[in-house]
Amino acid sequence: MTLSHIHRFEPGPNSRSLLLLHGTGGDEHDLIDLGRTIAPGAPLLSPRGQVREGPANRFFRRMAEGVFDIPDLKARTQALGDFVAEAGKTYGIEPPVALGFSNGANIAASLLLLRSEVLSGAILMRATLPFEPVSLPDLAGKPVLILSGQSDPMAPASKELAAVLRQAGGNVRHEVLPAGHGLIQQDLILARDWWTESGSADALVRS
Numbered sequence: 001m002t003l004s005h006i007h008r009f010e011p012g013p014n015s016r017s018l019l020l021l022h023g024t025g026g027d028e029h030d031l032i033d034l035g036r037t038i039a040p041g042a043p044l045l046s047p048r049g050q051v052r053e054g055p056a057n058r059f060f061r062r063m064a065e066g067v068f069d070i071p072d073l074k075a076r077t078q079a080l081g082d083f084v085a086e087a088g089k090t091y092g093i094e095p096p097v098a099l100g101f102s103n104g105a106n107i108a109a110s111l112l113l114l115r116s117e118v119l120s121g122a123i124l125m126r127a128t129l130p131f132e133p134v135s136l137p138d139l140a141g142k143p144v145l146i147l148s149g150q151s152d153p154m155a156p157a158s159k160e161l162a163a164v165l166r167q168a169g170g171n172v173r174h175e176v177l178p179a180g181h182g183l184i185q186q187d188l189i190l191a192r193d194w195w196t197e198s199g200s201a202d203a204l205v206r207s
């Protein structure tokens with residue numbers, strides 16, 4: 001069966017895998033090096049967003065910067081959730097941890113709100129609350145790391161996002177870094193350390 005999204009899959013020896021979700025204008029190759037740095041040895045599943053904004057790939061439509069097309073976002077979230085579930089069977093991987101940047105972080109947040117069963121956690125870099133959920137998902141114990149930039153104009157509701165995910169039971173850590181929308185070295189260090197720590201906690205829960 002052909003999977004719905006153009007994607008890249010990089011196998012790895014570890015059992016925990018990463019779902020890489022690029023920012024506006026990126027593609028399935030964009031975050032591979034970042035994924036390898038944060039989670040060495042993890043299988044990497046990296047789809048390309050199916051929306052075009054001019055020449056740029058995105059994961060959902062927007063009317064203007066920061067003004068999201070919510071019905072489109074919700075439909076694309078469902079389609080991405082189906083892709084992740086199908087790809088998991090095809091490649092033999094467990095529900096991955098999402099690693100999203102910007103537009104990719106926003107659809108990762110939407111996956112947590114609407115299709116949390118396809119993820120085992122998330123690293124959300126420069127994410128905002130994409131919409132107010134009608135009802136809360138059950139994120140009991142799911143580890144989530146939110147990395148925000150203190151002068152990021154494109155993610156105005158990162159605190160609200162953290163609050164909603166906590167209310168849903170997620171094990172949320174929110175760090176606000178001295179940065180804008182772009183990533184800095186501290187993002188990589190915090191994400192790598194969080195990956196290692198959340199992996200040990202996961203192993204304890206499973207044993």
Ligand code: MLT
Pocket residue numbers: 023024062065066102103104106154
């Ligand atoms: C979005 O549209 O998801 C955010 O504004 C970030 C971006 O520009 O991609």
